Amino acid sequence: MTYRELLHAVSEGDVDSVRRMLHPDTDLNRAPGTTPLYRAAVHGDHEMVRLLLEYGADPDRASGGKDEGLPLCAAASWNHWEAVQALVDGGADPDAAEAGGWTALLWAATQGHLRSADILLDAGAAPDAADDAGNTPLTAAARFGAYGVVWSLLEHGADPALPDGAGETALDIARRWSAIDLEAELRDEVTRHAEPGWAIMVAKDHAADGTELIVAEARDAKGDGFRTARQRGHAAITILLEEALGLRTSAEELVARAAPYLDLDEDGETWWAAVHALQKRHDEETFEAAAELCDSGDPQDREFAVDVLAQFGYDADVRPFRERSLAILRRMAPAETEPKVVDALLSAIAHHADAEALPEVLEILDRPGRRPSCKDAMALAAVLPPGDEEGLARLVRLTEEDDAEVRDWATMGLAGLDADTPRIREALAARLADRDITTVAEAARGLAQRGDRRAIGGIHRVLSETDDDYARDLALEGATRLGLEIETVIR
Numbered sequence: 001m002t003y004r005e006l007l008h009a010v011s012e013g014d015v016d017s018v019r020r021m022l023h024p025d026t027d028l029n030r031a032p033g034t035t036p037l038y039r040a041a042v043h044g045d046h047e048m049v050r051l052l053l054e055y056g057a058d059p060d061r062a063s064g065g066k067d068e069g070l071p072l073c074a075a076a077s078w079n080h081w082e083a084v085q086a087l088v089d090g091g092a093d094p095d096a097a098e099a100g101g102w103t104a105l106l107w108a109a110t111q112g113h114l115r116s117a118d119i120l121l122d123a124g125a126a127p128d129a130a131d132d133a134g135n136t137p138l139t140a141a142a143r144f145g146a147y148g149v150v151w152s153l154l155e156h157g158a159d160p161a162l163p164d165g166a167g168e169t170a171l172d173i174a175r176r177w178s179a180i181d182l183e184a185e186l187r188d189e190v191t192r193h194a195e196p197g198w199a200i201m202v203a204k205d206h207a208a209d210g211t212e213l214i215v216a217e218a219r220d221a222k223g224d225g226f227r228t229a230r231q232r233g234h235a236a237i238t239i240l241l242e243e244a245l246g247l248r249t250s251a252e253e254l255v256a257r258a259a260p261y262l263d264l265d266e267d268g269e270t271w272w273a274a275v276h277a278l279q280k281r282h283d284e285e286t287f288e289a290a291a292e293l294c295d296s297g298d299p300q301d302r303e304f305a306v307d308v309l310a311q312f313g314y315d316a317d318v319r320p321f322r323e324r325s326l327a328i329l330r331r332m333a334p335a336e337t338e339p340k341v342v343d344a345l346l347s348a349i350a351h352h353a354d355a356e357a358l359p360e361v362l363e364i365l366d367r368p369g370r371r372p373s374c375k376d377a378m379a380l381a382a383v384l385p386p387g388d389e390e391g392l393a394r395l396v397r398l399t400e401e402d403d404a405e406v407r408d409w410a411t412m413g414l415a416g417l418d419a420d421t422p423r424i425r426e427a428l429a430a431r432l433a434d435r436d437i438t439t440v441a442e443a444a445r446g447l448a449q450r451g452d453r454r455a456i457g458g459i460h461r462v463l464s465e466t467d468d469d470y471a472r473d474l475a476l477e478g479a480t481r482l483g484l485e486i487e488t489v490i491r
Helices: 003-011 015-021 036-043 046-054 071-077 081-089 104-110 114-122 137-144 147-155 170-178 182-193 234-244 251-261 269-279 284-293 299-310 322-332 339-352 355-365 374-383 389-398 404-415 422-433 437-449 455-465 469-481 486-490
Strands: 199-206 212-219 225-231
Touching: 003 015, 003 036, 015 046, 036 046, 036 071, 036 081, 046 081, 071 081, 071 104, 071 114, 081 114, 104 114, 104 137, 104 147, 114 147, 137 147, 137 170, 137 225, 137 234, 147 234, 147 269, 170 234, 182 199, 182 212, 182 225, 234 251, 234 269, 251 269, 251 284, 251 299, 269 299, 284 299, 284 322, 299 322, 299 339, 322 339, 322 355, 339 355, 339 374, 355 374, 355 389, 374 389, 374 404, 389 404, 389 422, 404 422, 404 437, 422 437, 422 455, 437 455, 437 469, 455 469
Parallel strands: none
Antiparallel strands: 199 212, 212 225
């Protein structure tokens, strides 16, 4: 075996060949030149990384090729998170720095690589370790618009007040970028780097944290060129950082910031950042502000306020505003006609889980022309008192809807009821033949909780037909409830 042959096999991802080439005295750390571990890390070949570490590759040895550095930094910069995990498992120093003071965490934060950043932080990476220019992971993530990375950094103790080398804090940066037309800015940036005749392209997707990811590229006919990207998470980051710094922003300002992103984020991440910032305040002034927004003529104001009141002031089991919040929600429900606000009301009522709101829930569900949704099932199951046959019949009908999501949520709600009646059992048993496997899993667990051995068929079906972790966990929980051995269930 030559060193060149080893590097080639590593580059090709040929684990079997590399395993045959290696022996206990193989020197995997020779210099100068590219190291095999760096080559595997930059390719994201986590299986190869683990193999090379097993045979003595030094995880903290910088590679000697042109523009190369530490394996951990390479893996993090490309978001090869499995390779990042393999390297830290193999003893890589999460705070080791390349030229200029660049750590793996800085590489991940600068490019919004959430999974890699989480692994590094959990491995003990210093959240405030700056490069030689003073850029911290938090200021870098704020500049990129990486909301998820900022959230993770704060959770791991990053100092929100720490400035970068230019004297700007992460909040300064996030506020500035929030005011910028991000797509236009990125398009202008690539245009400045383009030569005549180059193609300019802008693509949009969602990053791992749910905020919109915008990628702009300028390419020549050969495919070479310039690329830049940002996440549209700056408004959400601003909200997070203000909260972390103890800065108080009005409810009106928060809803105004969040509203433009409601249809851009994958799951309303900016919207919920604003909602949660208010829910945590626990004070009379904020409650009154939310209550006032409930009477706004703007449907988005009302939707926002309802979302806030859904869990306002919640602190473990202490809910000092619960009764007053529920009274407002029940008052709003009969008169509200805007679909998004109605759905928000159902979700909020479900969070309060008070049987007194059953009439309002049934009134909404029975409105002419209403198309059943998962929110209907969620709310009805949450407020349904034991022995209410009318409400139970309505929930059972929801388990039979054409929409698989509605059936799933309704079956979960039915399974979670405290009651145990023949009607509930029969409705759950009927779902064991459902074409949606998650609904089958919910039904099987619900039957198992009631000691009904008809659940075994559903458990067997789930474990035989799907690799979905959630559905399998439900089935295994049901098996445990019935005292079944796993071998018996899956045979």
